[in-house]
Amino acid sequence: MLSARSLFQEIVENDASYQLFCSIAASGEAQGGWENARIAALLPESMRDLAPKVTRHGADEDKHGRIFNALLKKRGLEPVAVPPETDYTMLLEQRGIGLAHEKLRRDQRLTEEDVLVYLSHSRVTEQRAADQMDMLVKYFGDHPEVGKAIRMICNDEDNHLAYCHEELLGLAYAGHGRTIQRTLRECALAEIGVYRDVSLAVMDHMGRVLKWPGAKRAALALGIRAMYGYERVGGWRRMVDLRMPEPERRNALGGPAEPAPAF
Numbered sequence: 001m002l003s004a005r006s007l008f009q010e011i012v013e014n015d016a017s018y019q020l021f022c023s024i025a026a027s028g029e030a031q032g033g034w035e036n037a038r039i040a041a042l043l044p045e046s047m048r049d050l051a052p053k054v055t056r057h058g059a060d061e062d063k064h065g066r067i068f069n070a071l072l073k074k075r076g077l078e079p080v081a082v083p084p085e086t087d088y089t090m091l092l093e094q095r096g097i098g099l100a101h102e103k104l105r106r107d108q109r110l111t112e113e114d115v116l117v118y119l120s121h122s123r124v125t126e127q128r129a130a131d132q133m134d135m136l137v138k139y140f141g142d143h144p145e146v147g148k149a150i151r152m153i154c155n156d157e158d159n160h161l162a163y164c165h166e167e168l169l170g171l172a173y174a175g176h177g178r179t180i181q182r183t184l185r186e187c188a189l190a191e192i193g194v195y196r197d198v199s200l201a202v203m204d205h206m207g208r209v210l211k212w213p214g215a216k217r218a219a220l221a222l223g224i225r226a227m228y229g230y231e232r233v234g235g236w237r238r239m240v241d242l243r244m245p246e247p248e249r250r251n252a253l254g255g256p257a258e259p260a261p262a263f
Contacts, residue, residue, distance in 0.1 A: 002219060005139040010210055012146060015077060017209045023079045024086050024202065026068035031089040033062035038104040039118055047115050052254075053163060057122070059257035060156045067149045074145075085201040088194060095190045097121055116168075116176055120183040123164035124191050127239045130157040152258075159252035162245035166252070169242050184240040192236050196228035 011017040036058025040051045072079060084090065092098055098121035099114055110118075133154035141147050141154075172180050200221055207217040227235075245252065 002216070002223070004135055007206075007220075008136065008140060011206060012140075012143070014210055015075065017206050018075065019072060019077045019080055020205060020209065022068045022072045022077075024082050026065045026072075026079060027082045027087070028089050029061045029065035029068065033058045033060075033065060035089075035099070035101075035104060036061060039099065039110065039115075042104065042108070042110045043115065044109050044112055046112060050115070050167070053167070054118075056253040056255070056257050057160060057163065060160065060253075063257060063259070064153050064156065067153065071146060071149060083201065083205060086198055086205065088198045091194045091198060092121075092125070092191065095194060097187050097190045097194075112176075113179065116171060116179055117183055119164055119168050119171070120180055121187050122160070123168060123184060123242075124187040124239045126157060126161040126164055128191065128195060130154075130161045133157045156258075159249065162249035162252040165242055165245055166250060169244060172242065180242075181240070188236040188239040189232075191239070192228060192231040196224055199224045 011021050036054050040054040040058065043051055043054065069079060093100060099110070099118055103110075103114075133150065136150045137154045141151050143150070168180055168184075203217070203220045203224065206212075207220070212220075244250070
């Protein structure tokens with residue numbers, strides 16, 4: 001029977017598929033860390049108070065990249081090149097979602113609208129990350145090899161999502177509500193298409209590594225496309241609503257990043 005638990009178990013138990021999985025995850029987190037560091041450095045003067053939180057956001061993502069590389073090292077594996085068709089961050093940028101790397105490489109201050117785009121993009125992508133990590137914790141939070149890492153990353157992703165909600169709500173109350181809602185909708189509708197394409201590409205690579213039969217690969221592709229259909233019809237709306245976090249998650253990025261544990 002196909003299930004998230006059984007698929008991930010197969011991936012973790014095979015060195016080649018595990019190597020690809022951790023490499024894709026580490027690369028995405030490293031890109032996110034760089035993006036946030038650049039955004040923190042380029043914030044407009046009117047929004048410099050956000051700098052510590054944006055910096056913490058990037059530091060957390062850098063930490064996640066190091067965690068995935070440490071998991072590889074623990075098994076005696078090296079990172080491998082990430083196939084372009086599985087590069088979620090790059091494909092989102094190609095769709096015009098988020099702040100372009102070309103803009104972030106310049107030594108030019110961002111605008112307030114750029115910051116709204118960054119936070120809206122993060123709100124959508126952090127929802128995806130939080131959902132995925134919740135699922136992994138449910139099934140593998142006690143796994144002897146990856147459980148500790150999954151639990152730590154899951155907590156961080158929940159903090160990142162809470163931060164996006166809180167900051168966007170504050171900016172909406174300050175008069176940016178229409179721009180935020182429009183940007184969130186654009187980001188969400190683009191993200192679900194990119195997520196479908198990346199999921200299909202990742203499962204295709206995993207299928208070849210793990211020698212899955214054609215019927216299994218076809219069933220997985222059908223499931224991914226069905227999920228996209230659900231999200232396209234209305235499931236995307238969960239990625240654009242804004243709500244104040246629970247008290248324990250407020251000001252979630254207000255302190256220093258926690259160090260990555262040893263693995």
